[in-house]
Amino acid sequence: xxxxxxxxxxxxxxxxxxxxxxxxxxxxxxxxxxxxxxxxxxxxxxxxxxxxxxxxxxxxxxxxxxxxxxxxxxxxxxxxxxxxxxxxxxxxxxxxxxxxxxxxxxxxxxxxxxxxxxxxxxxxxxxxxxxxxxxxxxxxxxxxxxxxxxxxxxxxxxxx
Amino acid sequence: xxxxxxxxxxxxxxxxxxxxxxxxxxxxxxxxxxxxxxxxxxxxxxxxxxxxxxxxxxxxxxxxxxxxxxxxxxxxxxxxxxxxxxxxxxxxxxxxxxxxxxxxxxxxxxxxxxxxxxxxxxxxxxxxxxxxxxxxxxxxxxxxxxxxxxxxxxxxxxxxxxxxxxxxxxxxxxxxxxxxxxxxxxxxxxxxxxxxxxxxxxxxxxxxxxxxxxxxxxxxxxxxxxxxxxxxxxxxxxxxxxxxxxxxxxxxxxxxxxxxxxxxxxxxxxxxxxxxxxxxxxxxxxxxxxxxxxxxxxxxxxxxxxxxxxxxxxxxxxxxxxxxxxxxxxxxxxxxxxxxxxxxxxxxxxxxxxxxxxxxxxxxxxxxxxxxxxxxxxxxxxxxxxxxxxxxxxxxxxxxxxxxxxxxxxxxxxxxxxxxxxxxxxxxxxxxxxxxxxxxxxxxxxxxxxxxxxxxxxxxxxxxxxxxxxxxxxxxxxxxxxxxxxxxxxxxxxxxxxxxxxxxxxxxxxxxxxxxxxxxxxxxxxxxxxxxxxxxxxxxxxxxxxxxxxxxxxxxxxxxxxxxxxxxxxxxxxxxxxxxxxxxxxxxxxxxxxxxxxxxxxxxxxxxxxxxxxxxxxxxxxxxxxxxxxxxxxxxxxxxxxxxxxxxxxxxxxxxxxxxxxxxxxxxxxxxxxxxxxxxxxxxxxxxxxxxx
Numbered sequence: 001x002x003x004x005x006x007x008x009x010x011x012x013x014x015x016x017x018x019x020x021x022x023x024x025x026x027x028x029x030x031x032x033x034x035x036x037x038x039x040x041x042x043x044x045x046x047x048x049x050x051x052x053x054x055x056x057x058x059x060x061x062x063x064x065x066x067x068x069x070x071x072x073x074x075x076x077x078x079x080x081x082x083x084x085x086x087x088x089x090x091x092x093x094x095x096x097x098x099x100x101x102x103x104x105x106x107x108x109x110x111x112x113x114x115x116x117x118x119x120x121x122x123x124x125x126x127x128x129x130x131x132x133x134x135x136x137x138x139x140x141x142x143x144x145x146x147x148x149x150x151x152x153x154x155x156x157x158x159x160x
Numbered sequence: 161x162x163x164x165x166x167x168x169x170x171x172x173x174x175x176x177x178x179x180x181x182x183x184x185x186x187x188x189x190x191x192x193x194x195x196x197x198x199x200x201x202x203x204x205x206x207x208x209x210x211x212x213x214x215x216x217x218x219x220x221x222x223x224x225x226x227x228x229x230x231x232x233x234x235x236x237x238x239x240x241x242x243x244x245x246x247x248x249x250x251x252x253x254x255x256x257x258x259x260x261x262x263x264x265x266x267x268x269x270x271x272x273x274x275x276x277x278x279x280x281x282x283x284x285x286x287x288x289x290x291x292x293x294x295x296x297x298x299x300x301x302x303x304x305x306x307x308x309x310x311x312x313x314x315x316x317x318x319x320x321x322x323x324x325x326x327x328x329x330x331x332x333x334x335x336x337x338x339x340x341x342x343x344x345x346x347x348x349x350x351x352x353x354x355x356x357x358x359x360x361x362x363x364x365x366x367x368x369x370x371x372x373x374x375x376x377x378x379x380x381x382x383x384x385x386x387x388x389x390x391x392x393x394x395x396x397x398x399x400x401x402x403x404x405x406x407x408x409x410x411x412x413x414x415x416x417x418x419x420x421x422x423x424x425x426x427x428x429x430x431x432x433x434x435x436x437x438x439x440x441x442x443x444x445x446x447x448x449x450x451x452x453x454x455x456x457x458x459x460x461x462x463x464x465x466x467x468x469x470x471x472x473x474x475x476x477x478x479x480x481x482x483x484x485x486x487x488x489x490x491x492x493x494x495x496x497x498x499x500x501x502x503x504x505x506x507x508x509x510x511x512x513x514x515x516x517x518x519x520x521x522x523x524x525x526x527x528x529x530x531x532x533x534x535x536x537x538x539x540x541x542x543x544x545x546x547x548x549x550x551x552x553x554x555x556x557x558x559x560x561x562x563x564x565x566x567x568x569x570x571x572x573x574x575x576x577x578x579x580x581x582x583x584x585x586x587x588x589x590x591x592x593x594x595x596x597x598x599x600x601x602x603x604x605x606x607x608x609x610x611x612x613x614x615x616x617x618x619x620x621x622x623x624x625x626x627x628x629x630x631x632x633x634x635x636x637x638x639x640x641x642x643x644x645x646x647x648x649x650x651x652x653x654x655x656x657x658x659x660x661x662x663x664x665x666x667x668x669x670x671x672x673x674x675x676x677x678x679x680x681x682x683x684x685x686x687x688x689x690x691x692x693x694x695x696x697x698x699x700x701x702x703x704x705x706x707x708x709x710x711x712x713x714x715x716x717x718x719x720x721x722x723x724x725x726x727x728x729x730x731x732x733x734x735x736x737x738x739x740x741x742x743x744x745x746x747x748x749x750x751x752x753x754x755x756x757x758x759x760x761x762x763x764x765x766x767x768x769x770x771x772x773x774x775x776x777x778x779x780x781x782x783x784x785x786x787x788x789x790x791x792x793x794x795x796x797x798x799x800x801x802x803x804x805x806x807x808x809x810x811x812x813x814x815x816x817x818x819x820x821x822x823x824x825x826x827x828x829x830x831x832x833x834x835x836x837x838x839x840x841x842x843x844x845x846x847x848x849x850x851x852x853x
Contacts, residue, residue, distance in 0.1 A: 001208070022208065039350070041301040042382050042774035049301055097740050100748065101577025103301045103350030128782045135774070137301055137351050138577050140747035141782045142789060 008069045010035075011079030019066045025059075026050045028066035029076055037077035037106050041135075048134030051107040051114075052076045058114040077106035080113065089113050092151035093144075100138035108134050112148045121152060161213045163371050165201040170367065177330040177359045181266075183242060184422040184459070186334070186363040191224065193241055193421035194456050195768045196387025203368050203376055226456035228764045230395065230418040233264040233455045240264060241421060241454040264454040266419050267427035269434050273507060274445025279410030283401030285485050289478040292834040293470040293817065294761035295393035295418065298463045298752075299779055300576075302350025303385035307377040308365035315366055316343045322356040322574050323614040328606050330359040331366055339606075346604040349576035353752065354462035356576065357616050358425055360388055386772040390762055391463035392417040392429050392452070396437065396474035401445075406486050406493040411438045415450035415471065417460070424461035426452040429470075432548065436814075437471025439479070440505050440516055440546035440704070441497040456767060462616065464752060465810035468547045468707070469817050473835065476543040476818035481831060490822070491524045494544055501798070509548060510699040513798045513806065519708040519730045520544060526728045526790050527710045537717050539827030542710030542728075543815030549807050550702030551617040553691050556610035557627035559588060559635045561685040563678070565659060565671035567592060567599045569631070572612025573624045574604040578809060579741040580620045584628050586737055587802050591632035594659045594670075610688075618705050618807030621737060625802045626697075627689040635687025639670060642677040642685070696800040703799050703806040706732040707814035709750060711786070713823040720843030722758055722824055727786035734799030734806035743791045746812040753816025755780045758836050 003018040010033060019028060029035045029052070040062045041049040050062040053075040080087035086094070089112050099105040108131065115122060115130045122130070127148045136144060167175060167189040175189060176182040188199045200217050204210035227233040233241075242261055280286055306319040315335060321327045324344035332342045349356060361378045368376030380388065395416045401409040415433050419426035430452040438446060483490040498516040499505040505512065523542050533540035558570040569588050575581045581601045589596040603609060612624065636656055644651040647663030655662045661673055668676070674683050691697065712726035729746040736742045759778040763770050771777045797804025817835050825831040828846050 020208070039302070041303070041350075044382075044773060044775060046774045047301065097744060099577075100579065100744055101301070101349065101351040103577075128785070132781050132783050135301065135779060135781060137299055137353070137752065137779065138748045139744060140751035140789075141780075141785050142747060143744070145782070 004067045006067055006070045008071070009073045011075060021065070021067050023066045025052065025061035025064040025066045025069060029061060035076050035078050039103055039106060041103070046133070046135070047104070048111060049104050049107040051110040051134070053110055053114055056117070058111050077109060080109070087113070088154050089116065089148070089151040092147040092154065096143045096147035096150055098139060098143040098147035104134060104136045108136065108144055112151065115148070116152055116155060120156060122148070124149065161202065161204045161209060162374065163203045164217065165203070165367060165371050166199065169371060174334050174336065177334065177363055178423060179326050179330065179358050180425065180427050181423045184424065186367055192221070194458055196458060197421065198364060201364055201368055203372055207379070226767050227264070228455055228457055228767065230416045230453040230455060233453045238264060241456065265451045266423045266454050267430055267452045268450070269430050270449045271434055272447040274410065276410045276412055276445045276447045279445040280399070280401045283409055284404040285482070286399055286401050287478055287482040287485055288397070288399040289474055289481055290397045290833060291474045291477060293394040293396065293473050294756060294835050296391040296463060296756055296760055297386050297762055297777055298353045298355030298391065299774070300349070300351030300353055300355050303380040303382055304356070304360045304388055305377070305379045306362045306365040307375065308362070308369040309375045310369040310373065314341045314343065315369070317362050317366060318345045318347065319362050320349050320356050321346050321360070321362065322349070322352045322576060322616055323358060324574065324604050324606050325572055325611055326614065327359050327362050331362060334363055334366070335370065343605070343607040345606070346574045349574060352576035353464045354466060354616055355389055357462040357614065382774060383772045386762070386769065386777070387458055389424065389461045390420065390458045391466065392419055392426055392460040392470065394418070394433065394470035396471060398437070398474045398478045400478055400482060402482055402486060406483070406488040406496055408441055408443050408497050410445035411443050413437050413448040413471070413474065415448065417450070417452040417470070418455050418457065419452040420455060420457045420459035422459040423452070424459045425466070426460050429460070429462065429466045432467025433471045435506060435548050436468040436545065437475045439472070439475045439544060440499050440512060442499055442503070442505060457764060458769065464749060465547065465814045468545055468810070468814040469753065469756065472543060472545045472814050473817045473821065476815055477821050477831065480541070480822045480825070489530060491520060491529060494520055498544065506548070510701055510704065512546070513704055514546070514706045514732050515796060516544065516546070516706065519706060519732050519794060522730050522792055522794070523708050523710045523728050526792065527712060527726065532712050533826050535826065535829045537715045537827050538712070539823040539825065540710065540712045541819040541822030541826065543818040543822070545707035545811070545814040547705040547707070547810060547814060548701035549617045549705035549810065550619045550622055551614055553623045553693055553697040553702045554611070554613040555623045555627040555691040556612070557624065557631040557689045558610055559628065559631040559687040559689070561592070561635050561639060561670055561674065563671060563674050563681055563683055565594065565598065565669055567594065569599060569601050569628055570609045571601065571603055571624055571628065572606070572609040573620050574615040576615070578620070578745065579738065580615070580624065583621050583737050583741060584624060587625050587628050588632055591629055592636065592659070593657055618809045619702065621805050622702055622799060622801030622807050623691055625805065627691045629802045630689030630691070631687045632689070633687070634689060635685050638687060639673060639685045643668070643673045646673050646676045703801070705807050705811045707811035708732065709812055709815050709819055711816070711819045711823050713820065713827060715824060715827045715842055717846070720839040720841070720846060722820070722837055722842060724754060724786040726788045728790045728792070729812040730792045730794055731808050731812065732794045732806070733808045734801065735795050735797050735804040736793050737803065737805055739793055742793055742808050745809040746791050747789065749809060749811070749813035750816055751780050753813040754784065754820065756835055757817045757820035758784070759838060761836050
């Protein structure tokens with residue numbers, strides 16, 4: 001088994017270690033760093049469950065090699081909250097009951113965070129288009145859209 | 161690599177599992193009955209080593225004849241999958257039964273009453289419908305996983321099982337252990353929808369731990385999970401006899417389920433399909449015959465509403481076709497046949513505990529029927545169903561009031577996103593008169609939580625809810641007994657409210673009573689609530705789960721693509737202990753129904769599934785959401801559960817398929833005969849009879 005030296009930042013923490021070259025980022029986060037908030041499901045980039053943010057862009061960590069985070073900055077669901085207060089998007093998912101089993105939730109939240117970073121006031125259609133690569137089997141999606149709208153309004157309210 | 165295990169290594173164990181018939185080998189014995197069946201278990205120190213080693217396993221196969229379609233499997237010349245007859249209800253394996261099997265029928269069933277033939281002879285019209293319901297995969301996003309250890313003669317399994325107590329029974333039989341030597345835990349599950357009912361990968365993990373003496377985890381990916389359990393596809397034929405006014409005189413159903421290589425829960429799926437196909441109508445003469453058929457495909461088992469969606473598609477589409485033939489409004493033909501509150505539509509079963517005509521009116525009024533339907537590529541459809549839900553009402557709950565007046569509720573029910581943690585805590589908080597923040601649920605650990613038959617059939621709020629309610633009352637009565645001691649008064653003088661016991665002279669909190677009685681900051685009060693089939697739960701089912709839904713759809717005349725413009729669901733749940741949970745269940749169930757109606761279908765080519773992945777097995781996405789959604793909750797306190805509650809969670813799925821099929825049929829002027837209604841199928845249906853030029 002071959003390894004490669006990786007220097008990276010995960011949720012603001014500098015990390016340097018030997019990484020198995022065949023290891024996916026999702027496996028690295030879950031098994032090496034113990035960050036099990038990131039889930040995997042389809043393992044072929046269609047369900048969005050494993051979404052994390054690398055250098056500001058949402059990616060599917062199930063098919064992204066861990067060695068490729070060398071020199072990059074990774075944010076996972078664990079990085080959104082300091083443990084005391086939830087991120088506004090997390091708050092909004094709770095408020096709008098946008099999760100049932102919660103398995104897809106980290107992926108949806110990371111995607112919504114990436115969306116709101118780019119568009120502060122997305123329309124309903126823009127939200128739907130952006131989140132169309134994330135699957136939820138429980139909620140029927142409507143509460144998720146409401147939650148993202150709610151989070152956008154809240155973020156707007158704070159910044160204005 | 162630590163070990164490679166094949167069936168040959170299992171001598172000394174009972175090598176099969178299955179809660180109805182133990183026909184499912186832990187690892188294939190001598191023959192592989194479907195593509196994807198586990199043949200060898202490779203155990204290594206890392207998943208990478210195990211995966212690499214598994215590729216090096218060489219299996220020598222001799223090709224056998226196989227059958228994929230149920231119809232092929234029923235042919236006289238068909239290869240027989242299981243050479244021995246299984247005895248339903250007997251939990252011993254078939255090998256004890258020396259009866260050679262002559263067919264691939266895993267289970268057959270029938271119900272009938274009245275004089276069906278005479279009714280058809282006297283009918284004003286007879287309407288026949290044949291439909292196919294697709295082979296589905298539930299796709300709980302967390303696949304099946306299990307982790308097992310064997311220590312000091314005790315097997316400890318943490319798993320993604322909905323029914324840990326039933327898994328415990330299968331595992332105890334495999335290893336010949338008493339039930340108290342098998343611990344099965346189900347932590348929070350990443351979705352279930354019935355697909356995590358019963359035993360899946362637990363025997364593999366347990367055998368791994370038994371062979372190696374080390375902890376073993378079996379973790380499936382989505383493709384492997386699809387090859388573990390699917391839902392039964394069905395071919396259903398129905399003919400119904402009507403009088404001139406549209407009253408049903410008789411219905412005659414024939415149901416064939418494609419059950420896959422092992423029975424799993426399909427015998428029960430068949431029983432439910434038989435009970436649920438004809439609808440909650442007044443039917444003077446009825447005959448339903450059905451069979452669950454073994455084929456060389458992924459074993460089929462439970463999936464949300466099982467049996468109901470399969471049968472309902474045929475039954476309700478048939479009602480719509482009858483309405484058209486008779487020139488009667490599709491809502492009216494249902495209204496005049498629906499049973500009324502208290503009426504029994506299935507002899508020997510509970511009378512109807514819902515007001516179906518009122519529910520139907522809500523659906524059609526909200527749909528603006530019949531004005532909303534036209535043949536100009538826009539159609540409306542709706543359907544009714546009533547499921548004998550709740551399963552068997554067996555549940556025990558334990559409530560512990562601790563010395564600081566916080567409360568732990570122990571229940572064997574599993575949380576998989578449906579919200580039992582919330583709903584059961586609400587019931588406990590209500591019964592005990594304390595804040596919900598003071599209540600904590602501990603669930604689904606066979607070592608510590610008391611027996612729960614299952615988490616499914618929409619039963620938790622009703623059946624487990626009653627057990628929790630009774631446990632709370634038991635705890636309070638014990639608390640009042642010691643309270644009388646502490647307050648130095650008679651038990652009958654104590655008034656309990658808002659977390660306080662008030663005697664004639666003073667009022668004390670629960671914590672003060674417990675601490676005074678046990679002397680110091682210690683002690684606790686334990687209450688037990690037991691539910692079994694008696695009293696209000698004597699009659700089965702515990703409740704009828706109602707499905708009343710409607711849709712408006714548009715069809716793209718160029719492509720055949722169906723868009724859902726409007727979805728209406730009526731959640732007739734008796735009492736909504738948590739309305740947000742009920743709405744969440746209704747919308748989630750309806751959306752899964754829309755998947756089956758429009759895009760989901762497992763497809764075989766030869767002996768292999770061609771779309772065992774989430775790209776080609778297409779579940780609904782955000783862009784498939786109905787444009788408008790009306791989720792209506794009806795509360796008439798007509799259920800046997802706490803505060804008049806009935807179950808929810810499956811009802812809104814059951815008639816979605818038939819509603820979409822009817823709506824598309826009205827939109828394009830031709831009735832569909834199978835789901836899913838993919839653009840290609842709808843486009844074909846729109847072409848003139850002689851086919852496209």
